[in-house]
Amino acid sequence: MNYVFIISLTFCVCVASTAFNIEKKNGWWRNMLFVCALAAGQGLMYWLGSLLGGTFMYKFAGYAKIITVIICFMITFRMMMDTLKIKSGKNLFLIDKPRQLIILAIALGVNALIAGLIANEPFLPLFGTVTPLYIIGISLIWGLIGIGTKFSPAKLLINSLLNVLAALAILAAGFVAIF
Numbered sequence: 001m002n003y004v005f006i007i008s009l010t011f012c013v014c015v016a017s018t019a020f021n022i023e024k025k026n027g028w029w030r031n032m033l034f035v036c037a038l039a040a041g042q043g044l045m046y047w048l049g050s051l052l053g054g055t056f057m058y059k060f061a062g063y064a065k066i067i068t069v070i071i072c073f074m075i076t077f078r079m080m081m082d083t084l085k086i087k088s089g090k091n092l093f094l095i096d097k098p099r100q101l102i103i104l105a106i107a108l109g110v111n112a113l114i115a116g117l118i119a120n121e122p123f124l125p126l127f128g129t130v131t132p133l134y135i136i137g138i139s140l141i142w143g144l145i146g147i148g149t150k151f152s153p154a155k156l157l158i159n160s161l162l163n164v165l166a167a168l169a170i171l172a173a174g175f176v177a178i179f
Contacts (some may be wrong), residue, residue: 049116072174
């Protein structure tokens, strides 16, 4: 279930990289650099979330299962709201400046930051200290899929459907954590 959680959590990199190959001025290497920045942002935000969660989440250890479900529901809700933007095409990001890439990486990493809050043992530790590396690796794979496929309206619909499935998988992981 840990792999499903990470695969679902990092799907946003595929969605964000959808628009990278719209403009022909961006070469493959530049798009790959963008994907690497987004993947690193995912891993960094998860790591920062785990550091933040490690400072105070131990106080909620008695409610670990409930907190895990609540956090997974929060992530699912954010992903469902993003699904509406994906379908309408409002979630397409064209990067012109490095500052825009940094802002996009931070915005995409919010779900990873939230998931990092429950990275400690009584909650949902996933793979321990190597989890950010898994997140970066799977984000890279999603990014390659995103820039490797041609942009089309059908791709937006498929991304919307996959985003809903990823959101439901994260919610399911939260419920599995109860048992």
